[in-house]
Amino acid sequence: MPGIPAWAPPGGVPGGTGRGVSGWLWAIGGAVAATAIGASVMFATGGFSSAPDPDLKGYAYKNDLCAATSMTPFENAHFQTKPSTGSAGSASSGSSTENPQHSGVQQPSMDSMWCNVTLTPDGAGSTGYSSTWLNNAVTLHKKSDPTPEFADTYRSWEKQQASVHYKVESVSDLGDEAYLVTRDDASNNNGSYVVLAVRDGWMTYQSTWSSYTSSAGTSKPPTTAEITTMLETSAKETLRRLKE
Incomplete structure (x- = not known):
């Protein structure tokens, strides 16, 4: 046209x-x-x-997780924080061990905090050998939701093909979900290994008790049930403090 x-x-x-x-x-x-x-x-x-916003439930990063960790349940069970040895940074002291020890790091995808405490029972004599460790770890997930993998992470313990077997149980009244991992080791009455894991929103918390008492030791180690009570009581107060 x-x-x-x-x-x-x-x-x-x-x-x-x-x-x-x-x-x-x-x-x-x-x-x-x-x-x-x-x-x-x-x-x-x-x-x-x-990408969803991280559901941190009010939890915040702490430079010193040990300062936020509730030690009262362990002290009530007659355990004390073992004194540090030597003097950190002193050349004349040879080796030194800080107790408790803490560390942490903030990153774009997550904030991580750790606290390691060596405990000793009240009245422990010099006879025999006894060691108890409490290790706490907290992660604030800022980019990915830990929910889909959290349960499987701990349920997998009881599926391990190893000489040592573990039992995993759900724990109520702690966060959105919580699990207790205990070692099924009836042949070893002198050692204990208990893990308490909690997820509350996008915050994950793990508290691990590991101890060994020689047969010549004078102190009686706590039972798994007693350790569980200590860990759960400490966790409730520690998590509350992480929201302050």
């Missing part, structure tokens, strides 16, 4: 002139530009992001 460009829209040009084509193209161009600008704003503000 004379006077109509080959790239005109179907049905010809409104009004039969080239001006209609120009206006139509400008309208389309303006719409595309507006859409592009809107998309840029959405991406910049996270409007198109599918």
